[in-house]
């Protein structure tokens with residue numbers, strides 16, 4: 001069923017920055033398609049309930065993995081079918097492994113590239129197909145990072161994927177401008193989310209420093 005409200009999809013919406021974006025866009029009056037891994041179902045259902053009650057907008061939850069092309073296609077198809085159209089894709093889902101380069105396994109390399117780069121690519125791709133088909137412009141937004149503008153200790157692969165997202169975003173923006181579709185990415189510094197908690201745990205267990213000291217140190221450095 002369609003409504004006059006614009007529709008935004010947010011990937012990685014169950015926690016952290018994605019959750020914050022969902023709450024803000026709901027406050028702005030957009031209907032939402034929220035996406036996260038099946039393991040986050042409880043959190044995403046609670047968030048959808050909170051949003052419906054507080055802001056009165058429509059919310060559709062879809063579960064899957066951004067690194068799987070068929071899941072992202074199903075996400076866009078389901079949201080368009082249930083909410084009528086698409087206006088914005090916020091490709092927020094991302095992960096990190098915390099390793100210096102020579103300690104990074106091929107498996108971890110694939111994992112981070114698959115979720116961060118390929119996941120963002122699939123999200124952009126199926127949003128672009130839908131937005132071009134609708135012919136009314138739209139917004140595509142991805143999650144880069146301060147580590148996508150500047151290298152960072154222990155973040156070789158993560159940083160590489162975030163630089164790659166920036167390049168892909170800039171190129172896609174040039175290609176899609178003629179359709180009235182803008183493509184941008186955000187590059188947060190240190191935001192206190194579960195992701196930062198995992199990074200801090202890794203670095204402080206390696207260095208023997210107190211918990212929280214790594215987050216504080218990078219926060220101060222930037």
Ligand code: NAD
Nearest residue numbers: 012014015016017065066093094143145190191193194195
């Ligand atoms: P987070 O770990 O707190 O939340 C990420 C969400 O994405 C979780 O709900 C998780 O379940 C989901 N997710 C993970 N893998 C997924 C997959 N394969 N498919 C679908 N969903 C998946 O992370 P965050 O700190 O909120 O970060 C959000 C984005 O912002 C990420 O891309 C991250 O790299 C980027 N970022 C974060 C910071 C920071 O300081 N927190 C800084 C710069 C960039």
